Amino acid sequence: MTVDDDLWQAIGDPTRRRMLDLLLADGDGTATTLGHRLSVTRQGVAKHLVVLERAGLVRGATSGRERRYRVDDAQLARAVAQLSSVGAAWDARLQRIKRIAESLPPATS
Secondary structure: OOHHHHHHHHHOOHHHHHHHHHHHHHOOEOHHHHHHHHOOOHHHHHHHHHHHHHOOOEEEEEEOOEEEEEEOHHHHHHHHHHHHHHHHHHHHHHHHHHHHHHHOOOOOO
């Protein structure tokens, strides 16, 4: 899997997107605190955090007995740029399809 594939896989899951939202709002969090906020088990959160960390979207650091996670702002900005680029490419494709469809003669019965 490439870095870009890891990134798309990471942001493709609604639970992981919600985790990113919470980490952005709170600054940081642990698997336990995120689990309470998301109604997901600590183990489930930990698995999601592995995917986010592998994609570079979050960074974990041990603090005492806990591992605290923060969003990597640079990688998140890269993800946003990729999403914008893909959105723009699809907009252009759809405009071409629309022009082709509008140039076709009307169907007759």
